[in-house]
Amino acid sequence: MSQVSIIAEHIEITSDVCGGKPHIAGHRIKVQDIVIWHERMGMSPDEIVFQYSSITLSDIYAALAYYHDHFEEIRQQIQNDEALAREMQAETPSLVQQKLKDVDGRRN
Numbered sequence: 001m002s003q004v005s006i007i008a009e010h011i012e013i014t015s016d017v018c019g020g021k022p023h024i025a026g027h028r029i030k031v032q033d034i035v036i037w038h039e040r041m042g043m044s045p046d047e048i049v050f051q052y053s054s055i056t057l058s059d060i061y062a063a064l065a066y067y068h069d070h071f072e073e074i075r076q077q078i079q080n081d082e083a084l085a086r087e088m089q090a091e092t093p094s095l096v097q098q099k100l101k102d103v104d105g106r107r108n
Helices: 006-010 031-040 045-051 057-069 071-091 095-107
Strands: none
Touching: 006 057, 031 045, 031 057, 031 071, 045 057, 057 071
């Protein structure tokens, strides 16, 4: 009898998809996205599937299992992405904030 890895049916790592990060097979939803929605935003697996109907509960649970099996790796990916977002935000001023400053400047 051959043994099948259930997680491998749902999670894949492809160098040209999602920057090589683990993601739901056939989708561009990363494992770290599922983790953030579940842990930080408090979404249940059912709520995530409701929001993203192209994935299944099995996909969600496989992503969470993968996360717990690769905890440090996924946590590091989340931290790296958050640091990159902060850098980009600091380097690139908000267009909305710039427009509001322009409007305020014209009022004075």
